[in-house]
Amino acid sequence: MKLKKGDIIIAVILIAAVGFWFYNNYVSNNTEVNNLVIEVNGSTYKKIPVKELKKEQLFHIEFENNRHIDIKADETGTWIEDVICPDKLCQKTGVINKVGQNIVCLPNKVVIYYEGNVVPEVDNVAY
Ligand SMILES: [Zn+2]
Missing domain, CATH: 2.60.320.10 (N-utilization substance G protein NusG, insert domain)
Known part of the structure; x- marks a missing residue:
C-alpha cells in the first residue's frame, strides 16, 4: 500500500488530535494524588x-x-x-x-x- 500525500496529512492531524486529547486528560487535568x-x-x-x-x-x-x-x-x-x-x-x-x-x-x-x-x-x- 502506497501512502498518498493526503493520507499522510490526515495521519498527522489524527496523531496531533490524539496527542492533544492525551495532554488534556493526563497532563493538564492531572488529578493523581501525591x-x-x-x-x-x-x-x-x-x-x-x-x-x-x-x-x-x-x-x-x-x-x-x-x-x-x-x-x-x-x-x-x-x-x-x-x-x-x-x-x-x-x-x-x-x-x-x-x-x-x-x-x-x-x-x-x-x-x-x-x-x-x-x-x-x-x-x-x-x-
Ligand atoms: Zn539528620
Whole structure:
C-alpha cells in the first residue's frame, strides 16, 4: 500500500488530535494524588496519601543507637520536628511540600519525599 500525500496529512492531524486529547486528560487535568513517602534504610517505612495529611500527623521512628526522628506533616508540608542526629542537616532543610523536594538524614538513613505526577506550572504559561 502506497501512502498518498493526503493520507499522510490526515495521519498527522489524527496523531496531533490524539496527542492533544492525551495532554488534556493526563497532563493538564492531572488529578493523581501525591503521596508522602518516608524511607528508612533504603526501604519504604510509610507511604501516606497527601489527603490524609489534612490533620497534622507525627511519625516517630526509633533507631537502634538510641536515636530517633520525629517527622511532622500536615497539608502545608512536611518537616523534622525533632531528631537526634549529629549534623541536623535534615532539620535545617525546613519544610518540603512539592514533588522533587526531599529531606535526607544521612546519619539515620532516612529519606522523606513526595511522589506523584508533577502538575505543570501554570505560572510559566503567563510569562
Ligand atoms: Zn539528620
